[in-house]
Amino acid sequence: MLYLSKLNEREIKWIPHFQIENEKEIAQGGFSIIYKATYRVGMKDTDVVLKKLRDSQNISKYFLNELKSLYQLNNWYSVINCYGITQDPITKEYMFVMEYANGGDLHGYLQNNFIEVSWKDKLSILRYISLGLMQIHKINFVHRDLHSGNILLLDHEMKLGDWKISDLGLSQPTNTLSNNEIYGVMPYIAPEIFKGFKFSKESDVYSLGMIMWELTTGCKPFANIEHNYELVYEIIDGKRPEITNDTPECYANLMKKCWDSIPLNRPTIDEFWSFVIKWFDETSYTIYDGFGIAPEFVEVFEQAEEKRIKLIRSKKLGPGFSKKSHSKAIYTSRKLNSLIYKSLTTDSSPMVASNITKEYITKEYDYDINMNNIQSSQNINSDVQSSIAPLNSSRKRNIKELKIDTQK
Helix, strand or coil: CCEECCCCCCEEEECCHHHEEEEEEEEECCCEEEEEEEEEECCEEEEEEEEEECCHHHCCHHHHHHCHHHHHCCCCCCECCEEEEEECCCCCCEEEEEECCCCCEHHHHHHHHHHHCCHHHHHHHHHHHHHHHHHHHHCCCCCCCCCHHHEEECCHHHCCCCEEECCCCCCCCCCCCCCCCCEECHHHCCHHHHCCCCCCHHHHHHHHHHHHHHHHHCCCCCCCCCCCHHHHHHHHCCCCCCCCCCCCHHHHHHHHHHCCCCHHHCCCHHHHHHHHHHHHHHHHCCCCCCCCCCCHHHHHHHHHHHHHHHHHHCCCCCHHHCCCCCCCCCCCCEECHHHHHHHHHHCCCCCCCCCCCHHHCCCCCCCCEECCCCCCCCEEECCCCCCCCCCCHHHCCCHHHHCCCCCC
């Protein structure tokens, strides 16, 4: 077993593989294989997901350090829980035993239900996603691979309730030796990452902006073009998806701020949440002032819904009417360094940042990890620092500074 030296009072559970039954492969990612299985504890059976990490027999210290986020965020409302770790008895690859979300991922949900997903529903989904990311950022972690495939619906019978973020720190090979390599899904990656900056809270917000757009269309961004070095260059140069005609101006303005090429111009996740929860609250409840006037955003999103229905009926909106996906549009996490290098060296201007400013560097933690007891230990002891730091107070700004028009 793995033994992480004293880091937190929280114990990470080692699950003997004999407690895992009925394994069935359901998907493959860039660096993992996903199974649905049954986790048996006494007389209780629980449906779980097994995430087998490819080639994890020689798991690196750096990769293990990155996985601290999985455990510190356990039992948080909008983040998928990890029950523990087990090991394939044949291949010796490690497997995470995680909460099973039977509603599937956000992209699949939009593909199958786009017509029924109203603007009010989009705000509800966005509320869950932003809450999850706010929880992640509040403890000073960065997701780094946020996209619609990592947003899961816990229970399909709950329709739009209980969306959770998954796959923190799992978007790279387990033998990664440093954080200088870039892995991810190209259309969701912020432009500064392609120029040599580190993943950050700001780059997560950029990814969230792409998810905002996907909610409006039911399509993944840049699905109709090849994901090559030319797209990297175009994203750096300011290329963004086309905004739909039914998108309210207030929503579009927030989305464009998330897309801003300058990271510090983007809203923090707390600021983002404040906009979304205001829109959601006002459109979800019949609240009138003393003169019988509805809140300002009720009419805004009602008009947007009318436009949305007209566009769908005229076959101008929705995944069924979008351009055909390109065969080389890749939406699994992969190593992007070579494509980035080709893009930057193709450009005649000096685009590579020679010095990485502290503003964008993800805080790194150095843990001592004892790998000597792999075959004998029955527990994984973890002691991640328990203090929950507030979001960077120096970055708090008001609505005027963000220059987001919330009136329309």
